[in-house]
Amino acid sequence: MTTSTTAQSSAPAPLVDLQVLVVAVRRRRRLWSAAALLGLLIGAAAAVLLPQPPTAVTKLLVAHQADQPNDPGTLIRTDAALLHTTRIAGTALRSLRSPEKPEDFMQDYEGLGLTNNLLQITVTGDSDAAAVARAKALADAFVADHVRRIQQAADAEAKSLLDQRDRMRHELAQVNKSIGEAPPDSGPKTSANMESLFARRAELTSRITDFGERAAEARIGTPQLIAGTQIVDAPRAVRHSLPRTAVTNATIGLVLGLVLGLVVAAVGAVVADRPVLRREIASNLGVSVIAELPRRSPRLWRRRRDRAARERLTTSLARTVRGSAEPVSLLELGCARSTGVIALDLARALAKEGPVVVVDGLPGPQLSKLRRKPEDPTVVTGERAAAVSPQEHQERRLGVGSVAPGTAWTDLRYLGTRTVLVVRAGHGSAAWLHTVARQLTDQSIPVIGVVLIDPDPRDRTDGTLWDGLGTALRGRNELQARPKGTGRHRTERLPMRAARVPDSDQEAR
Known part of the structure; x- marks a missing residue:
């Protein structure tokens, strides 16, 4: 099934998307659950601390x-x-x-x-x-x-x-x-x-x-x-029964707290305008979602599933990096720790074929906090990245950075001339996703795709963008054949860069 990008952009957007609103409220279940629990406790405490008079x-x-x-x-x-x-x-x-x-x-x-x-x-x-x-x-x-x-x-x-x-x-x-x-x-x-x-x-x-x-x-x-x-x-x-009064007040407080929490969550979701669905994130960034990694579950019986999903993601990213003749970077938005873990797993997979250097451009000591093995690839900071010469030492460079607010956009090319965005669902606003897409385009950094962290488990939307010819825009182009007898990659055609996203519906029309 293919759809036209022009047709999608010209379609009038609803004032409030109920599907997006429901997903956003469900993701804020901690807020309204805490409000409901607080109302229950206040109701029960009121029955004990403020007993009814004779x-x-x-x-x-x-x-x-x-x-x-x-x-x-x-x-x-x-x-x-x-x-x-x-x-x-x-x-x-x-x-x-x-x-x-x-x-x-x-x-x-x-x-x-x-x-x-x-x-x-x-x-x-x-x-x-x-x-x-x-x-x-x-x-x-x-x-x-x-x-x-x-x-x-x-x-x-x-x-x-x-x-x-x-x-x-x-x-x-x-x-x-x-x-x-x-x-x-x-x-x-x-x-x-x-x-x-x-x-x-x-x-x-x-x-x-x-x-x-x-x-x-x-x-x-x-x-x-x-x-x-x-x-x-x-x-x-x-005759007043304290247990009955406590249960009644607690039930009333639970209902009122739940309603208040749901209202606050719904209003906050509408005001914040933070995309959660794959369709919205891909549309705002102008890049297709190529992979996703579910949120790490504390339940023991789900850890095997999480480990398998992380291995599949590492294999997919390793295949993408091997096919690129240029340095590739991972740029995070709202998931610095997860991006660091993905980068180390990817570096270990690439280290089987040759030396790999990980350039740490994350804000703060994110990679240094992670547990590393003695045989793990070398991790250098952004200041020491200039001393690393991949041409002389035949080392592959893997950059890790951030596109959060306050990013030095001109320094991102030193991490890699091609990038994979690692975005946490519901973290960045739609306006900031537009800013990221425009800045990467201005810096001539092609975006291979988006890795979505913590997606909604009930999200059934399509995160793939389609051009007018029915081709999925995933930032992948055919590689030219390697010359025989050489171990280096030949230059390849640059993939399609992140599309410039219109600032308003009027500009889109």
Whole structure:
């Protein structure tokens, strides 16, 4: 399967690549695992260091005059809000003979409407007995206040009805007086006035009777509401289980820490923009991935697999170096120790055919820290590399350097005129990979390929770049035949150099 480079560069890149995001978050599993573990520990420690205070709970049945089957719970929420008033809190404190301020006491309890007529009161205290006493006083204060409000409402309604009845009785007395003072003459006009007075007296009598009945009914419903408001669940102390609380808090902390860690890892991956997949690394460097080396596993049963992968990598690189007539270097990015180990293994493989000198250009004593055998090839520093003359001593030179930030780019040609990049997946940003590709091109250092260290084990992308003719760009060209009778390599055609990578999507288009 071949693809066109032009078609790939002109395709619009998504704003956020979900595959890359998932891989980047998975590679940062230490971050979100540590966040989840920290949340679990904080939750468990909070349960031990901050135990819940002694708590008492009670339930009240509250009857309302305006109860309706389709009530959405407005009345019981009003009762819960009325519970948090200084009047009820002050009444409860007076019954307890406590000098505490009502405003402070209101912070120690809460009301919750379970149903339209069931109110639950939760109170905390210094001890279980104190919490139960406070819950009892608070429930009694609420019931008394609720009953008083019902009675006041009923009395106000009855008084209003009785006042209207009294006004009508006064008006009826005036009508009766007018009827009694009417002249005995029975003229047409007098008869009409008497009929209107008698009609008015009948109407007033009917309304007076109606208002009296309504005032009586207003008082009749009050005892039912008063009897319906009562304590249905006596105050009792709530038992707290420390192990159960610790498990609950730890679970909550674990979930919150995991979510927070995943969010931080995702945001960090998007902001950092560090390529992880083979496809991205090859595209940013403009060079194909020719080999990869998995991360060294601490598990014993995987060490044989890691050793076999390292041997295959050494064999492949040795074949590449043997076929080159120019010095080859290994340039690392984010994996100095692994590059040093690869360089020593490669030098040992090449030493079977002739003397090899390893030029150490790594920052710091990376190669000197590695365990070396007496028969290992000679390792010289970059300052002593000029004293080594491969033409006179027939020694093969293998340079080891770095392309990390702060690299002296003009010194890389002294390590080797051809190079193999050893890059750790997810270490360098896309912008820095572009910089590496441009600098190597400016220094006329052809890149043979990329050795990917610690790749994602679930990465199924292709790290090979293809030109328009369907040829894989691996930096390998055909070698000219060696002349017979000579032990030296003839010059070969330079391989294709690292392609210049555009700085933006607009330049790519």
